[in-house]
Amino acid sequence: MRGATSLVELPRDGYELWLDYRLVQSAERLEAYRALLQEIAVPGDSPTLAAARAELQRGLAGLLGGPVEISQDRLRGTGLLAGTPQTSPQIAALGWDEQIEAQGPEGYLIRSFEVDGKPAVVIAAGSELGVLYGSFHLLRLLQTQQPLAGLDTAERPKVQLRLLDHWDNLDGSVERGYAGKSIWKWDELPRTLDPRYQDYARACASVGINGAVPNNVNANPVILTGDYLEKVAALADILRPYGIKVYLSANFASPLKPSDTPGRFRRRGGIGNLDTADPFDTDVQRWWKEKADEIYRYIPDFGGLLVKANSEGMSGPFDYGRTHLDGANMLARALAPHGGIVMWRAFVYDPHVDPDRVKRAYKEFVPLDGKFEANVFVQVKNGPLDFQPREPFHPLFGAMPKTPLMMEFQVTQEYLGQGIHLVYLAPMWKEVLDADTFAQGEGSTVAKVVDGSLHDYSMTGIAGVANVGSDRNWCGHHFAQANWYAFGRLAWDHTLSAEQIAEEWIRATFTNDDGVVATIRDMMMGSWEACVNTMMPLGLHHIMREGHHYGPDLEYDAGREDWNPQYFHRADDAGVGYDRSRSGSNSVAQYFPPLCDEFDDLMTCPEEYLLWFHHVPWDYEMRSGRTLWDELAWRYSRGVAAVGRMLETWVELKPSIDSQRYEEVLEKLSTQAVDAAEWPQVCLGYFQKFSRRPIPEGLSGSAKQRDESR
Numbered sequence: 001m002r003g004a005t006s007l008v009e010l011p012r013d014g015y016e017l018w019l020d021y022r023l024v025q026s027a028e029r030l031e032a033y034r035a036l037l038q039e040i041a042v043p044g045d046s047p048t049l050a051a052a053r054a055e056l057q058r059g060l061a062g063l064l065g066g067p068v069e070i071s072q073d074r075l076r077g078t079g080l081l082a083g084t085p086q087t088s089p090q091i092a093a094l095g096w097d098e099q100i101e102a103q104g105p106e107g108y109l110i111r112s113f114e115v116d117g118k119p120a121v122v123i124a125a126g127s128e129l130g131v132l133y134g135s136f137h138l139l140r141l142l143q144t145q146q147p148l149a150g151l152d153t154a155e156r157p158k159v160q161l162r163l164l165d166h167w168d169n170l171d172g173s174v175e176r177g178y179a180g181k182s183i184w185k186w187d188e189l190p191r192t193l194d195p196r197y198q199d200y201a202r203a204c205a206s207v208g209i210n211g212a213v214p215n216n217v218n219a220n221p222v223i224l225t226g227d228y229l230e231k232v233a234a235l236a237d238i239l240r241p242y243g244i245k246v247y248l249s250a251n252f253a254s255p256l257k258p259s260d261t262p263g264r265f266r267r268r269g270g271i272g273n274l275d276t277a278d279p280f281d282t283d284v285q286r287w288w289k290e291k292a293d294e295i296y297r298y299i300p301d302f303g304g305l306l307v308k309a310n311s312e313g314m315s316g317p318f319d320y321g322r323t324h325l326d327g328a329n330m331l332a333r334a335l336a337p338h339g340g341i342v343m344w345r346a347f348v349y350d351p352h353v354d355p356d357r358v359k360r361a362y363k364e365f366v367p368l369d370g371k372f373e374a375n376v377f378v379q380v381k382n383g384p385l386d387f388q389p390r391e392p393f394h395p396l397f398g399a400m401p402k403t404p405l406m407m408e409f410q411v412t413q414e415y416l417g418q419g420i421h422l423v424y425l426a427p428m429w430k431e432v433l434d435a436d437t438f439a440q441g442e443g444s445t446v447a448k449v450v451d452g453s454l455h456d457y458s459m460t461g462i463a464g465v466a467n468v469g470s471d472r473n474w475c476g477h478h479f480a481q482a483n484w485y486a487f488g489r490l491a492w493d494h495t496l497s498a499e500q501i502a503e504e505w506i507r508a509t510f511t512n513d514d515g516v517v518a519t520i521r522d523m524m525m526g527s528w529e530a531c532v533n534t535m536m537p538l539g540l541h542h543i544m545r546e547g548h549h550y551g552p553d554l555e556y557d558a559g560r561e562d563w564n565p566q567y568f569h570r571a572d573d574a575g576v577g578y579d580r581s582r583s584g585s586n587s588v589a590q591y592f593p594p595l596c597d598e599f600d601d602l603m604t605c606p607e608e609y610l611l612w613f614h615h616v617p618w619d620y621e622m623r624s625g626r627t628l629w630d631e632l633a634w635r636y637s638r639g640v641a642a643v644g645r646m647l648e649t650w651v652e653l654k655p656s657i658d659s660q661r662y663e664e665v666l667e668k669l670s671t672q673a674v675d676a677a678e679w680p681q682v683c684l685g686y687f688q689k690f691s692r693r694p695i696p697e698g699l700s701g702s703a704k705q706r707d708e709s710r
């Protein structure tokens with residue numbers, strides 16, 4: 001048994017993520033765990049059960065400070081028993097079949113119970129994957145120092161498909177990635193298998209993520225060639241025991257001859273032998289059918305295809321005068337015989353559809369409701385624009401009762417401070433999931449659309465754009481790991497609170513010291529609001545620098561109106577904000593009553609979305625009693641002040657955090673503090689040209705004034 005070492009002295013570089021199985025710090029808990037978990041029995045030898053066994057072995061060895069005896073057939077004494085009624089006669093003998101069944105194909109029960117007259121902890125599931133998920137759950141209980149006595153837990157995921165979408169290119173670069181190169185080493189695959197792949201699988205499975213799309217939606221068609229499918233198959237083999245299916249992003253123009261691929265990937269060409277990718281062309285249909293057959297020869301449990309079509313230069317059915325429906329259904333028919341699905345993205349903003357960019361996807365997709373093949377998801381970003389620091393929820397949620405909608409969140413922080421800013425995203429995702437669409441009266445939340453309960457969807461899914469890279473700590477910023485974790489936890493159970501998830505993560509990742517946990521949790525919980533206030537308060541949106549999207553810019557000319565910040569903020573002498581009310585673009589009409597009325601009326605529109613829906617006079621009186629101009633300045637200064645406080649808090653935490661992670665986070669926070677201060681300077685400086693009002697004293701966001709605004 002190892003002696004208890006002070007946590008702070010243990011070197012930590014972040015590689016272990018939240019699966020950092022350190023010795024339990026509470027002596028009392030440690031004693032109780034050791035008394036109960038004297039041996040582990042995970043009967044069976046399938047790869048998934050072997051993974052569960054290995055994880056329990058590894059986890060308990062670390063948490064309890066020494067190896068625990070392990071058995072592959074039955075539990076002999078006091079200990080942990082995990083399995084299904086099929087893999088373990090001891091579990092079958094418990095007579096829990098009905099409850100096990102009720103947890104569905106991925107769920108599980110964890111109970112303190114007697115097995116053969118001896119005290120035990122039992123993880124019982126209907127599937128081997130359920131056993132693995134239950135094992136991770138048990139380890140989490142120990143990591144967070146929960147009591148095991150009287151344990152009686154029943155879990156099942158609320159959403160079926162819980163995917164990470166990687167925007168990783170085949171050359172190793174990552175679109176909107178801030179954590180180094182891609183973790184997928186295509187040059188080495190399929191022969192060399194980086195051990196990271198397995199650790200990635202462990203991390204994903206530990207939070208219930210059950211699918212991965214390894215390549216960018218801006219898809220290089222080459223991913224579907226035999227050479228690459230062989231590489232993908234090697235990855236799929238590693239991920240499979242962990243319950244993670246592989247999906248791929250497909251380029252709609254793949255069937256074209258190499259020289260004919262239009263648009264963005266012209267230089268690379270298609271991978272087929274056809275002169276068209278028209279979904280109505282029978283050769284094209286056959287091409288995709290044969291391609292699907294080929295994919296399934298390589299990867300028998302392949303999940304399906306994700307498609308970005310006719311968006312940002314990507315090819316699609318419109319190139320041939322067809323529609324999203326025609327394109328999606330053609331692919332769906334090719335995949336259906338194998339049980340594969342299509343995730344067709346709704347991130348489209350064709351300027352011909354409507355002058356207001358945020359109205360376009362709704363106008364294109366709502367008329368198609370009910371016409372998609374049964375294995376098609378329409379994948380919808382959380383808001384109608386593009387992963388801005390804060391957006392109202394996408395009005396498509398609730399508006400397509402006959403089409404399964406898959407939620408797309410962005411875990412990587414493209415518009416939220418990238419690899420620099422500490423921003424815990426769970427509160428934002430909760431705001432979206434808990435938003436009421438009123439589609440079928442009060443209580444028709446976005447979460448109920450996504451989990452299928454509102455419209456009785458036949459399949460349900462939620463995807464997160466991954467923030468993972470080859471940096472030693474996976475996510476670039478140690479705190480960005482919390483977003484990967486939270487995404488998985490919320491995809492599994494959207495009723496969990498952001499606080500609870502943060503607390504779990506902190507305990508598993510940093511420490512169980514209650515005071516430190518509370519301090520870090522509060523810091524995380526305030527960090528998203530701080531980000532919004534720092535960058536785009538009161539419903540401002542899309543005022544970031546062009547291209548890389550970091551830092552403020554209000555005036556560049558992108559050459560396209562709907563990329564131009566001025567198109568979005570519309571600042572002029574009269575006021576600021578995009579008028580989307582009934583007298584403006586009328587995007588409010590895309591929401592159900594009473595929301596459309598609430599958003600439409602300046603008096604009832606939530607102030608968080610004010611400048612999203614309204615062009616508001618500079619001297620408009622806000623609920624605080626301040627004028628809009630003063631309120632804007634106040635919000636900016638609050639954002640900067642909050643960042644300053646995060647930095648101070650972190651410095652105070654120094655004695656409680658291991659040195660490498662402390663220093664690395666400190667460096668990030670210091671940069672964040674400097675970069676955050678640029679926003680009010682640039683934004684208020686710019687807006688002032690129109691408002692012609694002084695920036696209220698004490699609100700310019702400087703260090704001294706920060707304290708006064710507390």
Ligand code: GCW
Nearest residue numbers: 167175176217218308347386
């Ligand atoms: O958020 C925008 C990004 C693009 C991205 C696109 C999309 C993958 O700036 O980098 O492309 O959205 O979601 O397709």
